[in-house]
Amino acid sequence: MKHQFELKLILLLLMLAWLVGCGTQEAGSVASQTEQGVPAPASELPAASEEAAVDVVAETQSFPVTVKDYQGRDVTLAKQPRRIISLLPSHTETLFALGAGEQMVGCTSLCNYPQETEELKQIALANPGSISLEALVELQPDLIVTGGDYHRQLAAQLETLKIPVLALESQSVADIEKAMLGIGQATGHSRQGQKLIARLKDEIAGVQKQIKPFQKEERPQVFYRVWDQPLMTAGPHSFIGELITLAGGENVFADVEPAYPQVSEETLILRNPDVIVLPRMKAGPSDAREVVEKLRQRPGWSDMAAVKEGRVYLIEDDVISRPGPRVVQGLQKLAQALYPEAFPHP
Numbered sequence: 001m002k003h004q005f006e007l008k009l010i011l012l013l014l015m016l017a018w019l020v021g022c023g024t025q026e027a028g029s030v031a032s033q034t035e036q037g038v039p040a041p042a043s044e045l046p047a048a049s050e051e052a053a054v055d056v057v058a059e060t061q062s063f064p065v066t067v068k069d070y071q072g073r074d075v076t077l078a079k080q081p082r083r084i085i086s087l088l089p090s091h092t093e094t095l096f097a098l099g100a101g102e103q104m105v106g107c108t109s110l111c112n113y114p115q116e117t118e119e120l121k122q123i124a125l126a127n128p129g130s131i132s133l134e135a136l137v138e139l140q141p142d143l144i145v146t147g148g149d150y151h152r153q154l155a156a157q158l159e160t161l162k163i164p165v166l167a168l169e170s171q172s173v174a175d176i177e178k179a180m181l182g183i184g185q186a187t188g189h190s191r192q193g194q195k196l197i198a199r200l201k202d203e204i205a206g207v208q209k210q211i212k213p214f215q216k217e218e219r220p221q222v223f224y225r226v227w228d229q230p231l232m233t234a235g236p237h238s239f240i241g242e243l244i245t246l247a248g249g250e251n252v253f254a255d256v257e258p259a260y261p262q263v264s265e266e267t268l269i270l271r272n273p274d275v276i277v278l279p280r281m282k283a284g285p286s287d288a289r290e291v292v293e294k295l296r297q298r299p300g301w302s303d304m305a306a307v308k309e310g311r312v313y314l315i316e317d318d319v320i321s322r323p324g325p326r327v328v329q330g331l332q333k334l335a336q337a338l339y340p341e342a343f344p345h346p
Contacts, residue, residue, distance in 0.1 A: 063079045065077055067185045069165075069166050069182065070167045070168050071155070075166050076164075077142075077143065081103060081142040081186070083139065084100065084104045084141065084143045084144070084145065085123065085136060086107045087107075087144065087154075088108070088145070088146070088147050089110050089111045089324070090322040092104075092117060093324040094179060094325055095145070096116065098180070098183060098189040098192040099192050100189050105121060105139050105140075106139050108122065108124040112318070123139065133154075136163075143186060143187070145166050145168065145183060145186075150169075151167060152167070171239055173200075175239070176200070181193045203328040204331060207246070207332050211342045214341050215339070221271070221272070221275070222251055222252060222338065223251075223253070224241075224277045226279070231268070233260070234259070235253060237257065240330075243331050243334055247331055249338045253271075265298075265300065269303060269304060272303075273304060274311060275306050277314075277315060278291065278315075279317040280316055289310075291312055311337070316333075
């Protein structure tokens with residue numbers, strides 16, 4: 001009884017500390033906001049190839065294992081975790097792709113892929129402030145996989161409760177591979193992690209091989225709109241910016257430093273992109289023509305080459321904004337937008 005009282009007291013104190021810190025956490029990166037499903041528009045392009053099923057084979061892996069996470073911490077797991085919670089949709093997709101889905105007990109309400117996520121307990125909404133520490137503890141997790149800076153304060157609180165936390169941030173394709181490898185090691189699916197990374201590399205190389213015959217020295221100038229009010233884009237140091245380069249395009253804001261900077265419409269109009277890409281939410285407009293017509297009505301936008309020529313594309317938010325196993329689908333969609341002649345038979 002005394003132990004239960006002490007635990008409740010600790011939880012109460014942590015919750016109070018948590019509420020005080022919500023303001024800072026909600027100022028997290030736009031990448032995290034996007035992954036968490038903050039509304040944004042979207043497009044229609046030929047269907048990208050679906051993610052191939054990963055060859056999931058039961059794997060014997062020795063425990064304990066120690067994995068270094070995004071924060072530079074050595075996370076040691078004494079035995080294979082059987083009650084995993086994921087707090088990011090991309091990590092949830094990675095867990096299932098590795099064959100660790102059956103070890104999961106909880107996720108966020110935005111973890112909507114694969115379909116099996118419907119069977120998990122949903123313990124959070126779109127931001128860290130919505131996460132109930134008590135709800136996490138009640139699920140008795142033996143591993144919680146979080147984002148990096150976005151969940152830093154939460155990770156510290158969970159560590160106080162002696163719950164193992166693996167924090168992984170993906171701001172590049174290399175980071176995505178590190179996350180796959182780290183989650184694979186921590187969950188007892190190292191071999192699947194290595195296979196998933198190998199497949200990712202092969203598929204990226206396949207897309208680049210397909211567009212290569214159609215590439216010219218002068219690459220298409222691309223503007224990716226992350227957010228409208230204020231106008232924000234994906235800089236070269238974001239994984240979406242990296243996808244633009246891998247898809248054979250040149251970011252019209254390649255000279256900015258922040259991963260997701262706010263930019264002015266005047267500068268965008270002067271830089272005159274050949275192609276404009278927007279993420280499409282399921283509840284948003286699905287007809288690209290409707291979007292182009294709205295853009296034409298904005299002062300100065302009708303002068304841009306992309307709007308004049310109707311080269312405005314909407315790509316499903318889930319595949320372009322999640323740095324996980326389906327990132328190649330987002331890459332393929334981008335490549336189709338930049339080099340439609342390379343994909344004559346969608």
